[in-house]
Amino acid sequence: MGIKYIPEPFRIKMVETIKMLTREEREQKIAEAKYNLFNLKGEDVYIDLLTDSGTNAMSQDQWAGVMKGDEAYAGASSYFKLVEAAQDIFGYKYIQPVHQGRAAEKVLFALLMGEGKYSISNMHFDTTRAHVELAGARAIDCVVPEAADPAKRVPFKGNMDVEKLESLIKEHGADKIGLVIMTITNNSAGGQPVAAQNVRETADICKKYGIKFCIDAARYAENAFFIKQREPGYENTSIKEIIKEVFSYADMFTMSAKKDTIVNMGGLLGIKDDEELFQACKGRTISFEGFVTYGGLSGRDLECLAIGLYEGLDENYLRYRIGQMEYLAARLDEAGIAYQSPVGGHGVFVDAKSMFPHIPYNEFPGQALAIELYKEAGIRSCDIGSYMLGNDPDTGEQLHADFEFTRLAIPRRVYTQAHIDIMADALINIKERASEVKGYKITWEPPILRHFQASLEPIEE
């Protein structure tokens, strides 16, 4: 082995037993689930890598916070604790809790864009794209071209293509761009980091054209750890200082707190200093989420979130966390399995297009590999490719994604080295019989965010 597994900087105090099904049972379960892994029961999954969202293990301090949560409808102490923590870390004046990331998008986006407007992002996450479209606008992705080449190892593959950003602004007209969104890390490109310099350059362009700049901040801490590891000049800067600098370049952020803040539910909306915008957000929060001091969350959720915001910054934890990805990636390197490399922050994005060159984009190679992983080892993963991307909202045609990934998203503080080895072994076994694996077709789909609900069946010749 070329790389050492970084040991867990914690020990286990409470356990959850997991069920183990036979291969025959798994084949039956996935057929009953209409080949959609979101339809599986959690208890029928051995290693659940569907998402790192809300699947994290909380610490003893956070569980103590559950008991201390203040459930007052208005003015709960847990709310003030959370606002203070977020102000301290991000340096923004206004902080609004919401129930999860998409709620922040729903509250904010309709205030900044509508019909005829565009949102430009390094890459829109699926719910982000959905809320841009629900607000009546169109979403344009503008990631650096290296992101589309899974084999190309560059340090900041999640970056915005700043030259293309400027030409898109000129092409559509600055007044038509409702928002520029920087997703850190770049989830859809494989949890790839964005450099502090790239955030600064993007901010400069936004200022030049008078466009508002938002950070989609789900993985603010993992991104900061990559900056510290990879960006010259940041070796001796603390994670907290890096975060403060990165956020200083933007005007606002939306955050799914179900990721780097290591909780099971929560979201934040941050606005640097625009009081008028914050007032409007408060109004929409009350309509959609609940009163401003709880924003769709229980007091105990606010309390755990306040604690998790700080726990997520711990460098020993981040080194172990990113180390798990690097260990799995090294095992795939040894076996010659392609993935979005270098590995990103929250999971390994296996290149299903290269594993199954015989399956075209519209037969969903990423979904086919996810189904095989479940049959092989009870691992639940998900497609990040054409199946997730869906259809063009104007023409209804299947869109052709730049990548066909199967994402093995790793929950925080949940699985051990032995589990990671099972993931690697399963992928190696599937690779050996890759040419036998078939594509899939959709037999039913809803109009938006279809991958959560669609039904599929294997394509038999």
Ligand SMILES: *Cc1c(COP(=O)(O)O)cnc(C)c1O
């Ligand atoms: C998870 C996520 C969201 C949406 O957040 P939810 O909490 O799932 O609603 C938005 N953007 C990114 C980058 C995410 O990873």
